[in-house]
Amino acid sequence: MNKELITLTVNGESREVAIPPHKLLLDVLREDLGLTGSKRGCDDSSCGACAVLVDGVPMLACVALAVSYQDCSITTVEGIGAPGELHPVQSGWADAGGSQCGFCSPGFLISAKALLDRNPDPSLDEIREALSSNLCRCTGYMQIYEAVKLAIERTQGGAAPVETAGTAAAGGR
Amino acid sequence: MAGHSIIGKPLAMTDSPGKVTGLGLYADDLAVPGMLCGRILHSPYPHARIRAIDTSAAEALPGVKAVVTGKDAPRPYGILPIGHDECVFAVDKARYIGDNVAAVAATSPEIAEQALELIRVDYEALPAWFDAEKSMQAEGEWIHADRARNIEKEYHHVFGDVDGGFAGADFVREQRYFAGEINHGAMEPHSTLAIWAPDARLTVHSSTQVPYYLHRTLSEVCEMPMSQIRVIKPLVGGGFGGKSEIIPLEVAAAVLARKSRRPVKITYTREEVFFAHRGRPITIVELKTGITRAGKISAVAARVIQDGGAYCGYGPVTVLYSGALLGAIYDIPALRYDGFRVLTNKPACGAMRGHGTVNVRFAFEALLDELACAAGLDPADVRRCNMLPAPCITVNGLRVTSYGLPECVEKVVERSGWNDKRGKLPPGKGMGLACSHYVSGAANPIIRSNMPHTTVHIKVDRDAAITVYSGASEIGQGSDTMQVQIVAEVLGVAPARIKLIAADTDLTPIDLGSYSSRVTFMAGNACLDAARNLRTQILEGVAQKYKVPVETLDLRESWVITLDDSRLKITFDDAIAAALEFRGALVAKGTYAPPEEARGGKHKGAGVGPSPSYSYSAQVAEVTVDRETGHVTVDRIVAAHDCGRALNPICVDGQVIGSVYMGMGQALQEEMVWHDGRLMNPSLLEYRMPTTLETPPIECIIVESMDPEGPFGAKEAGEGSLAATIPAIANAIYDAIGVRINSLPITPEKVLAAIREKEKQMATPAGGKGGRP
Numbered sequence: 022m023n024k025e026l027i028t029l030t031v032n033g034e035s036r037e038v039a040i041p042p043h044k045l046l047l048d049v050l051r052e053d054l055g056l057t058g059s060k061r062g063c064d065d066s067s068c069g070a071c072a073v074l075v076d077g078v079p080m081l082a083c084v085a086l087a088v089s090y091q092d093c094s095i096t097t098v099e100g101i102g103a104p105g106e107l108h109p110v111q112s113g114w115a116d117a118g119g120s121q122c123g124f125c126s127p128g129f130l131i132s133a134k135a136l137l138d139r140n141p142d143p144s145l146d147e148i149r150e151a152l153s154s155n156l157c158r159c160t161g162y163m164q165i166y167e168a169v170k171l172a173i174e175r176t177q178g179g180a181a182p183v184e185t186a187g188t189a190a191a192g193g194r
Numbered sequence: 195m196a197g198h199s200i201i202g203k204p205l206a207m208t209d210s211p212g213k214v215t216g217l218g219l220y221a222d223d224l225a226v227p228g229m230l231c232g233r234i235l236h237s238p239y240p241h242a243r244i245r246a247i248d249t250s251a252a253e254a255l256p257g258v259k260a261v262v263t264g265k266d267a268p269r270p271y272g273i274l275p276i277g278h279d280e281c282v283f284a285v286d287k288a289r290y291i292g293d294n295v296a297a298v299a300a301t302s303p304e305i306a307e308q309a310l311e312l313i314r315v316d317y318e319a320l321p322a323w324f325d326a327e328k329s330m331q332a333e334g335e336w337i338h339a340d341r342a343r344n345i346e347k348e349y350h351h352v353f354g355d356v357d358g359g360f361a362g363a364d365f366v367r368e369q370r371y372f373a374g375e376i377n378h379g380a381m382e383p384h385s386t387l388a389i390w391a392p393d394a395r396l397t398v399h400s401s402t403q404v405p406y407y408l409h410r411t412l413s414e415v416c417e418m419p420m421s422q423i424r425v426i427k428p429l430v431g432g433g434f435g436g437k438s439e440i441i442p443l444e445v446a447a448a449v450l451a452r453k454s455r456r457p458v459k460i461t462y463t464r465e466e467v468f469f470a471h472r473g474r475p476i477t478i479v480e481l482k483t484g485i486t487r488a489g490k491i492s493a494v495a496a497r498v499i500q501d502g503g504a505y506c507g508y509g510p511v512t513v514l515y516s517g518a519l520l521g522a523i524y525d526i527p528a529l530r531y532d533g534f535r536v537l538t539n540k541p542a543c544g545a546m547r548g549h550g551t552v553n554v555r556f557a558f559e560a561l562l563d564e565l566a567c568a569a570g571l572d573p574a575d576v577r578r579c580n581m582l583p584a585p586c587i588t589v590n591g592l593r594v595t596s597y598g599l600p601e602c603v604e605k606v607v608e609r610s611g612w613n614d615k616r617g618k619l620p621p622g623k624g625m626g627l628a629c630s631h632y633v634s635g636a637a638n639p640i641i642r643s644n645m646p647h648t649t650v651h652i653k654v655d656r657d658a659a660i661t662v663y664s665g666a667s668e669i670g671q672g673s674d675t676m677q678v679q680i681v682a683e684v685l686g687v688a689p690a691r692i693k694l695i696a697a698d699t700d701l702t703p704i705d706l707g708s709y710s711s712r713v714t715f716m717a718g719n720a721c722l723d724a725a726r727n728l729r730t731q732i733l734e735g736v737a738q739k740y741k742v743p744v745e746t747l748d749l750r751e752s753w754v755i756t757l758d759d760s761r762l763k764i765t766f767d768d769a770i771a772a773a774l775e776f777r778g779a780l781v782a783k784g785t786y787a788p789p790e791e792a793r794g795g796k797h798k799g800a801g802v803g804p805s806p807s808y809s810y811s812a813q814v815a816e817v818t819v820d821r822e823t824g825h826v827t828v829d830r831i832v833a834a835h836d837c838g839r840a841l842n843p844i845c846v847d848g849q850v851i852g853s854v855y856m857g858m859g860q861a862l863q864e865e866m867v868w869h870d871g872r873l874m875n876p877s878l879l880e881y882r883m884p885t886t887l888e889t890p891p892i893e894c895i896i897v898e899s900m901d902p903e904g905p906f907g908a909k910e911a912g913e914g915s916l917a918a919t920i921p922a923i924a925n926a927i928y929d930a931i932g933v934r935i936n937s938l939p940i941t942p943e944k945v946l947a948a949i950r951e952k953e954k955q956m957a958t959p960a961g962g963k964g965g966r967p
Binding site for chain 1: 215
């Protein structure tokens, strides 16, 4: 099939890719742009592991045609924050046990970031609701709620991170 | 605890930076130049002889680089030495819808899919069996010719005076329980990248819990020496047992890579994950239990039938665990067990979290609750009066060393408000209690030998980096973090100083894998042993260089000091330099092998069940049942888990809560639904794992019984809590509405039917039995 040259804005960078028009955004991110953070966990848009932000709104990249998103700003998990400069939602996730196997984490982090961007101080019910389209098979979700709460604390109060292997790695004991 | 600066701390997992940034690499994230896409052709028939396969059209398609069938890898394999009954591609027969028939490697997924459509298979449909009890009656055309009546294995065990026990009981109850089939549902679909190198070496990156068994099986099936094969485990997106045996795509990718001389990656679709399966089998449990008026269990008899699907897999182990783990939780004087593992024309079942114990524990704890009600006893008291006199050897030969179950029961009774609330809840609300346990690894390896179950190496060189080489497999449970913590603790350094190289068969010594909750106990003990050896070497070097007696030295917080005075205080780096001065780079080894006395009895099947140590769990579930719709809402679950010692409380909490969550899914909503061997819900949309909205608050209480042989007292935390959740919920439903649902999952349909049946009984003059206790 003939390829089309398109331009996508991903994590603040303009990227040109030549792709068949039917190619899914998830596959373009993973295969053409080397952004393998977004995951494919299902075939029917039911797991949420592929979620990305499109103009700030969480969307499933596994059911989105890449060609349709040329005029949008796309943020993947890699664009939320990098090692050494983690976004509070990421550091909260690491420190509260939000990730076990970690496969669902990119999608959850996207949903959590979208939630906190529009509602900086959500209730537990609001957190549950906002994360209800992401599946996690490891955690039973309790530590994911803790992770979101930790992110809120760190964003609001600038509260010092709890001592963790993460902070130990950065500064030593 | 005094003296431990790293053990027991809630540290973030060492691999979390990669997981929260999306930079950590799982198998499907890997790509190498020249990589081909592999796809597998699956059988559309549940049972069919394969008369011929014509691959010529597929081979001729431009972009196709290899097509393989059973002829390319005809050697049978299986995870158990007694169960080598599957080939990567069906050689003579396809045995389930989804069985593997052929595979292609092509330059794009589209070409690979097109090539699959061009493969012509001439099938001759055969009679098929979909129900275990009917399959056991089959008189011919058995699924495997050497398995008469489709019975893979049966075991019959009697311990103690069972008949006498029942005769002496004041209350005896007998029930039949059913549990539907469950899939692990790991979020990561299986993926394997196999790379064939010009020097005829094969490197396989795979989403596996068992790199060593994969290594071994690839060697057997590909007929290559293990020394020519390297297996590397990248990040694994959840296992729960679904990646704990050799999965067809792993062998298929290797065979395709060898034939095409190119790297080949295969990643399963979610439907293929259900085809590969290896999950928890449909289980029928016929259980009889007797108790005295005081609540003491006098005898137990169980007959278990497991619908194992088309291949052996871990089947005999599953059905043995179902019997063996009737023991090691309560003091049971007499036990009879009849277990049948039956073949059917469906995907093979295997090990899943709580392997073999879960469905039987559901039956056991539900029946014990029924007996407690019959005897007019508090279900918590019935558990209390059946505690083991640990340390002890159980009637079926299991050695129990540490036993926190009594404390678990007390903790959940207290936290849940059991004594105050039970019996006083509003209509439609109820609470139920149940217990469970699990092994901390199997004391006997799958392939019998005296080899240690884990070996760990630690290297220290001039850069003072401490590099741990361990074959243990991180699958999300915290394996890597646990090992780093133990080594850091022994050496008195920060965890960040430890580099861990794990699960790469070229670099790391053998560890048997992440299954049966063995990693903390076994790899942890091997790390402890290796780190202690290294510590001795370092201190001996310091003693030699600084001319101080070695026994006066200690390693603490990155310093080496003399214990009794201040004669010496040098940094860890200086200590390493001193030790290297005499010896060169330091290399320490540690191993773990279970002690002889933990390895169980001598009867047939005695090898399964024994463990160096058992974890314990007690739980209370609170539910609300809608009598109009039959819908059950779980309001809260309190779980106390005896993990021996919580090396990292965040990880223990996560494991226990995750287990409870998974048990809740099985209790109420998960089930693989079959129609004539076809799975009707092979997707995450229809196989309904609980979301945030269905998951209640789950509270974990850690109980530390300090196992005498566990590393720093630790034992398992990752599986033992799952089994208690299901009966705790079932018992709570009974408490709420006075009906017992003995079939999983407990769907609204079943609840409504049971309510109606009870109403019908109450309405007839002869009825009126049962009701709320």
